[in-house]
Amino acid sequence: MPFIIAIDGPAASGKGTIARALAAHYGFHHLDTGLLYRATGAKGGDPIEAARSLAPDDLQRDDLRSAEAGQAASRIAAIPEVRSALVEFQRRFAAQEPGSVLDGRDIGTVICPDAPVKLFVIASNEVRARRRAEELGADPAEMLDQLQERDRRDRERDTAPLRPADDATVIDTSHISVEEAVAAAIAIVERARG
Numbered sequence: 001m002p003f004i005i006a007i008d009g010p011a012a013s014g015k016g017t018i019a020r021a022l023a024a025h026y027g028f029h030h031l032d033t034g035l036l037y038r039a040t041g042a043k044g045g046d047p048i049e050a051a052r053s054l055a056p057d058d059l060q061r062d063d064l065r066s067a068e069a070g071q072a073a074s075r076i077a078a079i080p081e082v083r084s085a086l087v088e089f090q091r092r093f094a095a096q097e098p099g100s101v102l103d104g105r106d107i108g109t110v111i112c113p114d115a116p117v118k119l120f121v122i123a124s125n126e127v128r129a130r131r132r133a134e135e136l137g138a139d140p141a142e143m144l145d146q147l148q149e150r151d152r153r154d155r156e157r158d159t160a161p162l163r164p165a166d167d168a169t170v171i172d173t174s175h176i177s178v179e180e181a182v183a184a185a186i187a188i189v190e191r192a193r194g
């Protein structure tokens, strides 16, 4: 049985950083599921058709990390048919041996509800805006508005809204380093692996 680590949380909370580190530590596969939604939004045209026809090349675009691509992603991510078109790919990815780490918004609640480890990564709005602004070379105040708008959309949508699974463990990265966050995540995985 492959071992699945599900990581969810709001924008720029540190999900991807923890996911990549866990995958490297355990030799697991890693899927940044946000990229699927970013690539779908970036394709333009009918988002349902874009999601259904998503191909590996679409994930290679170099503009997917931009704030604009994030905003477009969160708009098309509210469409139920877009989400359902992407479910099977994510579940197949998660089924790979020896294990995988998936990060997104609905991994622990919808995509892999039976995952033995579920992390919900959070950080204060100000810290998240500052980190993302540094990353993109953008203005922190503008970034704060954008992240909050995106989080609100992600939390309030009807299909697969952003929320912690009942059995998720919360990691607050506001006041800890990357190394401390990764160590906390590894400790949680170690407990689950017995």
Ligand SMILES: Nc1ncnc2c1ncn2[C@@H]1O[C@H](COP(=O)(O)OP(=O)(O)O)[C@@H](O)[C@H]1O
Pocket: 009, 010, 011, 012, 013, 014, 015, 016, 017, 018, 131, 132, 135, 173, 176, 177, 178, 179, 181
């Ligand atoms: N614990 C932490 N301490 C300091 N910076 C962090 C921490 N975790 C993540 N970061 C930084 O914050 C930014 C957003 O992290 P990322 O992992 O991309 O978030 P997410 O995947 O949730 O959007 C990155 O620049 C990353 O290096």
Ligand SMILES: Nc1ccn([C@@H]2O[C@H](COP(=O)(O)OP(=O)(O)O)[C@@H](O)[C@H]2O)c(=O)n1
Pocket: 010, 011, 012, 013, 033, 034, 035, 037, 038, 070, 073, 074, 075, 077, 103, 104, 105, 106, 107, 150, 151, 154
């Ligand atoms: N599993 C997922 C992953 C992302 N998304 C959507 O895609 C957008 C971009 O996700 P992301 O993970 O790349 O964003 P960041 O947290 O990296 O800023 C989110 O704001 C969500 O609207 C989703 O709905 N479900």
